[in-house]
Amino acid sequence: MNTHILPAIKLTLAMLILFVVAYPALLWGIGQLSDGKGKxxxxxxxxxxxxxxxxxxxxxxxxxxxxxxxxxxxxxxxxxxxxxxxxxxxxxxxxxxxxxxxxxxxxxxxxxxxxxxxxxxxxxxxxxxxxxxxxxxxxxxxxxxxxxxxxxxxxxxxxxxxxxxxxxxxxxxxxxxxxxxxxxxxx
Structure with a gap:
C-alpha cells in the first residue's frame, strides 16, 4: 500500500504546484510583457x-x-x-x-x-x-x-x-x- 499511496501524494502535490502556482505565474509574466500589461x-x-x-x-x-x-x-x-x-x-x-x-x-x-x-x-x-x-x-x-x-x-x-x-x-x-x-x- 505504501508503494502506491506515497508516490500518488507526491505526484498530486507536484501537479498542484505546477498547475496552480507555476503555470499561472508563467502566463501572468508573459502577459506583463505584452502591450497592455496583461489587461x-x-x-x-x-x-x-x-x-x-x-x-x-x-x-x-x-x-x-x-x-x-x-x-x-x-x-x-x-x-x-x-x-x-x-x-x-x-x-x-x-x-x-x-x-x-x-x-x-x-x-x-x-x-x-x-x-x-x-x-x-x-x-x-x-x-x-x-x-x-x-x-x-x-x-x-x-x-x-x-x-x-x-x-x-x-x-x-x-x-x-x-x-x-x-x-x-x-x-x-x-x-x-x-x-x-x-x-x-x-x-
Whole structure:
C-alpha cells in the first residue's frame, strides 16, 4: 500500500504546484510583457476607452456595422447561440437581420449580404468582419457622412488585416479600428 499511496501524494502535490502556482505565474509574466500589461489591448480616443480585441456594437448608420453577437457583446461571458438552421426562432432572427440590413442599405440584394453580417461568431465577441462585409456597407456610410466611395475603399484597405504568414485565415477588418479611423477621417 505504501508503494502506491506515497508516490500518488507526491505526484498530486507536484501537479498542484505546477498547475496552480507555476503555470499561472508563467502566463501572468508573459502577459506583463505584452502591450497592455496583461489587461488587453486598450485604445483611448475622444475620451472613451475601447478594447481592440472584443467585438463592440455599432448600430448607427454612419458606422460600419459589427457582426451580430449572441451575448450582446458582453465580454464577461462569451458564447454562441447554439441554434441551427432547423430552428424557426433562429431563422426568424436571421430574417429580421436581413430585412434590417436591406432597409438601411438600399441597392444591396439579399444575395450580396455576407453571412458574417447575419450570424454571430462562436464566441459572440468577434471584433472582425470580412472585407466583403465592410465593402457592402460603403454606399450607406458614404451617403451618411458625405464621403466618396473611393475614400471609404481606401480606408478599408488601410485597416485590412492580412492572413497570418500570408496563408492562415481570411483577410479581415477590425470594425472598431475601422470606425475609429472613419471618425478621424471625418474630422
Amino acid at each position: 488587453g489591448m486598450v485604445i483611448q480616443q475622444d475620451g472613451k476607452t475601447y478594447y481592440k480585441n472584443i467585438g463592440q456594437s455599432f448600430q448607427e448608420a454612419k458606422y460600419f456595422w459589427s457582426r451580430p453577437s449572441a451575448v450582446d457583446y458582453n465580454a464577461a461571458g462569451s458564447g454562441a447561440s447554439n441554434k441551427g438552421p432547423n430552428e424557426k426562432e433562429y431563422l426568424a432572427t436571421v430574417q429580421q437581420r436581413i430585412s434590417h440590413f436591406l432597409q438601411h442599405n438600399p441597392g444591396v440584394s439579399k444575395a450580396d449580404i455576407p453571412v458574417d453580417l447575419l450570424t454571430a461568431s462562436g464566441s459572440g465577441l468577434d471584433p472582425h468582419i470580412s472585407v466583403v462585409a465592410a465593402r457592402v456597407q460603403i454606399k450607406r456610410i458614404a451617403q451618411e457622412r458625405s464621403l466618396t466611395e473611393v475614400q471609404l475603399h481606401r480606408l478599408i484597405d488601410s485597416c485590412q488585416e492580412r492572413p497570418l504568414l500570408g496563408l492562415l485565415g481570411p483577410e479581415k477588418v477590425n470594425v472598431l479600428m475601422l470606425n475609429l479611423a472613419l471618425d478621424r477621417l471625418g474630422k
